[in-house]
Amino acid sequence: MKHVLKPSQYAILATIMLSASIGDSFLKRGMDQVGAVNLHHLGLLWHALFNPYIDIGIVLLVGFFATYTTALSWADLTFVMPATAFGYVVIALMGRYWLHEQLSLSRWMGILLIVCAVGFVAGGPSRTEHSELDQMDAGAGR
């Protein structure tokens, strides 16, 4: 049976694609401002919590984990995986168009392959049905 995703479920997959990569970018920007942390300056990690970029990054990563967990409640792990891989594409495109970095041909090929991976999986069912075992699991889990 082919599952048709609801618009809210597409929104969750889009959030997975965007939140981790944008969150990592905010953490990177914040840590650049905080400075290098080593064993002799572990107190900097406490100061890092008061940096707005770090705070936004943490919120986005918590959001990523919440949406990722939600997606796994109605989709297969192998269906959700390409959405997490797409985060690498978002980082590369942010580097190209926001930070004006140059992307080599091999990186454009990498972007193309990950986009293909998303396309392959998106065209198939989102979840494998094995209803009897699911019912047993649900009975044990609630």
Next chain:
Amino acid sequence: MTPAPGVHVWSAILFVTALAVMGEVMIASGMRQLGDLDDIRESRGLGGAIAAVLTNARFLAGALCMALNFFSMLFTLSIADLSLAGPAIAALTYVGNAVAAKFFLRERVDRRRWLATVCMVVGVILLVR
């Protein structure tokens, strides 16, 4: 010239990968056990949905694996170059997840999903190397 990574580096990379795969598979198994969170939220509210997740043993075991994965990743980055460890761990985790999903979660990993996994592995290596 950078020396070739030794056995201890690859052991650390494999250990991090194994924890990531175990964590993701346990979390996926726990969420499948719970069922659609949207339905739970409708019947028991947001607090009920959060409580259902946080009291699920498989989810908690998976979260513990992911926490251990985080710290072992920090250790690995202290002995290996990010340019090696990053793509190697990401690529091995995608393959490990696909294999574990087929055998432990009994997902139907058909030709389309294997092809997607190969594309992700090669794509990530090309992007981050």
